[in-house]
Each structure stands twice: as structure tokens, then as C-alpha cells.
Amino acid sequence: MQIGIFTVGDVTPDPTTGRAPSEHERIKATVAIAEKAEEVGLDVFATGEHHNPPFISSNPTATLAYVGARTERLLLSTATTLITTTDPVLIAEDYAKVQHLTDGRVDLTLGRGNTGPVYPWFGKDIRRGLELAVENYALLHRLWREDVVDWQGRFRTPLQGYTATPRPLDGVPPFVWHGSIRSPEIAEQAAYYGDGFFHNHIFWPPSHTQQMVELYRRRWEHYGHGPADTAIVGLGGQFFVRKNSQDAVREFRPYFDEAPVYGHGPSLEDFTAQTPLVVGSPQQLLERTLASIEYAGHYQRQLFLVDHAGLPLKTVLEQLDLLGEILPEMRRGFAEGRPAHVPDAPTHAARVAAAGGPAATTAPLVADTATGRRAEDAVGVSA
């Protein structure tokens, strides 16, 4: 079981003080939070991707590479990488590079998530969001598995004799999760490729998560990847804890009431009853998290959102300390009753082993004739 955190990178004024961190503070805080995640024994740090204020989460690969350099064993991921508005060629190169730099400690979660205005900034149309996700991933999948790709599609210029560089580390591409809150088509896509499925889980009722995960598991089996309970499932989660649950409720309420995602809406009490949000004691967090198994089955990855809504860095780090304290017990709980045939979350080492050992990753010597195969060829062309 992999347990970790995911961040959206919102810059939100602290409702109790009115003060918003600067972009610089928030970016540095993100790194501090990731380092703390490793310190308390978590397995995964994942960052989202947004390209508009009030977020600081553009260029997630730079963040992941930097965090990778400052940590030893933390897995680096995304929640999510925008497969709709980001060129799959760029994704193939960027994440392969981070994979090399971090010795395979990277995977990624693909998502569509973007608001209408963001699409045209990147030359795309939100009304084609689903189709973009389908076509772009089909290309990304090939770019990581075929050294030379000839390709033609609807949403980008054709590729002729194209090689994405660097080639994936050890010949094994970063593992891909497909993230979706409410599009069954994305669960279908994950099942088709035999990739992981990540359900954000946190802002919607568990009954909805259950339907999506069940669909993914059913179709995983349909496409011949194995029994439904061997599918690779990740879930989001969200909490605010204090030793005394009443303290947690009192302290978190102003943040909840003003939060960008659910503020001014349902009461804290309604929202904790209707969604997986836990505001209470670490024991309550433990119980609620393990209860997810009842409707999602035994799953592979649990990520928590802890650093949003204007919570100060100091508080977020305290939250991670509290999570760290119950981590051994949470791991025990996840292991309990877990059938032996349910796979662990994928790691680079395990996937390389499954592929029969590392493959050579030297890119073949091919290039277009305009710029030349080698420097001397280019000279020859211009002369």
C-alpha cells in the first residue's frame, strides 16, 4: 500500500488572519511539505497542474525534479497532469527526464481537469476534452514504447520518424494512473490499457466513487488484465485532525467555511457526513480511511489533500506529523484481510523486474534530414 499526499497548489488567504502567502512562499512551502512527507514515512508526494491564478502548480515536472533531488525514497507523482492541453510529446519527454533524474521514483496521473478559458490558452477546445484525452494518451502510450513513431491524428501535427528523448529509464515507462471524478469514459480508458485508475474521491459521496471504481474493475477484467480485484486503484482523501476531535472541528471550521471548493455551501457537519472529509481525531481518520476498502475493494494507493484552503504551513506540517503517528497502524489496517493475489502498487523496480530486467535506453541514431543526424551532416546540408 502506498500512502501519501497530493496538493493542488492553491494560494488562498488564511481566513483567520486575512493573509495570503506570496507565490514564492507557497512554492517553497510545497517543497517543505513534500520533504516532511518523506520525513514522517509517507510513500508518495503528488502535485496538481494549473496554469492560472490563484495556483502556483504550473510546471509540475520542475517541482518533482527538485523534490526528487532533496528526498531519498519518496515517490513523485501528479494529481493530475493535463493530458488535454499539454502536448503528449512534451509529457513523454518531461516525465522520462524526471524518471531518469530520480532513478525511477516517478509516475503520473493523467486528468482532463481544466476550466473553459484554460483550453484556448493552449490552443485547445474544452468541448473536445474527452477526445483530447483519448487521442493524446494513445500517442503518449506509443511514444514511451516505440523508439520511432510515425503518427497522424486530429489534434496535433503529424510525427514522422519521431523519437521521444530521453527513452524511458530501463526501457520501462513511468506508470500511468488515469484520474477522473465523474467520467466513466476515463475509467474505461484506464481499464483498456491496464493502467491504474485514481478517483479523487474527496469532494463527492463515496457511493459515486464506488460506481466508478466498480466500472473500472469490471472492464479491467473484460480486457483480460486479470480478475477485477487485481486492478490498480488509487483514492484521494482529505482530513484535518487534532488529538481532541472537538479542537479539530473548531480550528478547521473557518477554513472549511471559506474554502474555494466548498465554502459557503454545505455545513462542515453535512459535508463530513456526505463525503470522505474527516475532521476529528487521528483515530477517526484511521477508521474512515480503512472503511474505504468496504466500497472500493483492496486498493493500492491512498493520497490525502492536506495543504489547501489557506492553512498555514506550520499547521500543514503538524497535520503530517499526526498522520505519521498513525501510519504504522494504517498500514496494518490496509494489510489486514488483503488477499495474497491483490497486487501492490506498481514501482519502477517491480515493473523492470516484471519486464525481465532493464533494457538498453540509448536512443537510436535517427533524425530528420533538415537538421541532420550528426553535426557534420548538418554542415554538409548547409554547404
Place this chain on the structure above:
Amino acid sequence: MTRLVVVSAGLSVPSSTRLLADRLAAATVEALEDAEVTHVELRALAHQLTDRLLTGFAGPELEEAIEDVRRADGLVVVTPVFSASYSGLFKTFFDVLEPGTLDGVPVLVAATAGTARHSLVLDHALRPLFSYLRAVVVPTGVFAATDDFGDTGGAAGALDGRIHRAAGELAALVGKVSSRDAAGAPGGAASTRRSVSDELAEPTPFEELLRRVSEG
């Protein structure tokens, strides 16, 4: 058994909007002979509707109301007139329905107001809204002003006549158009859109999703 759902957006208790809704429901049931009526009273769902706008998912009671409407064979919708149109509460309920929910569903539109001068709200506001939602709006809409309820003479008789004519039209359409299967999924010629729940029950195979991209 025909599933008739009555959506009313009156704000006071008791409400003349609810009163009109009840009379329309009774007349439709009478015309259909074998119908089951479910009332969706929006006043009780006002908080959850606002929450739904902000969070993207519906609370349990609202979810149940949406599910009732999704499974309905026919609808009676009644709103009070606010600022020359349907009330915001009424509109919000229809705003949060998933696209395709009302495809081909027969709908009887009705409204209440203080004076008869608002009666065009049926044709200026309600009919376009339900046309947009691809519902089949019955020819006769029913508007009731305060006078209609108070008058013991010809006017009351006229309201009663309109109620029965509209109810008869709805019953005829429900009988003709309704093609929703037992699972509540819209089907038949009137509806080709697929909802999230259709997709969850029976997903479009990925090869088909890929093919659609290449065919544009």
C-alpha cells in the same frame, strides 16, 4: 404503472402553487387511470440546491428528487412568477439536472401569480426552457392568478376546464411518447443522449471512443 412526477416551487406553506400542482396531478391521474404520483417540493430542497451548485454533487434528498425526475414518464411543473419569470429556485432545480434527463419527456407547464397580467410567463419563459431541455411540452399550459382561486363564478370554472384539458393532453402524450425502460434509462426515438449512469451501467467500449476521435 405510469410514473408521474410533480415539481412545484411554491415558497409559502400552504402555497397556491402547491394547490395548483395538486389539482393538476389529480386530473392527470384521473386521465391516466393507472399512475403513481411523486411530489418534488423544491422549498425543502432549497439549501441542498445551493450546496449542489457549489459542490457539484447533490445531498441525499435532492439526489432522490433528481432520480425521481430521471425515472418519470411525465412531469407536471409549477412555479410562482417572480420578476416576470419562473422563480430562481425553480430554475436551479432544472439547472442541476444532467443533460439529457428530460429528453422526450412530456411536461405540463403551469404557473401562479397575483394577477392575470403575468399569464404570458408560460409561453415566454417556461416553454422555451423546456424546449431547450428537449422535453415535449403539452399544448395547454395552466396559469392561475389569485382571481382564479377566489372567483366562484365563471373564472373558477374556466380554471377547472384548463386543468382538465392540460391533464388530458399530458396523459395522451405520456401514453404515446413514453419509452423509458424499467431501469429508467431514456430510450426510443425521442432520446439518443447517454447519461453518466447509462455509461456506468454499460460503458462505450474504448475502441469505439478511439474510433470517434479519428472520425471527428
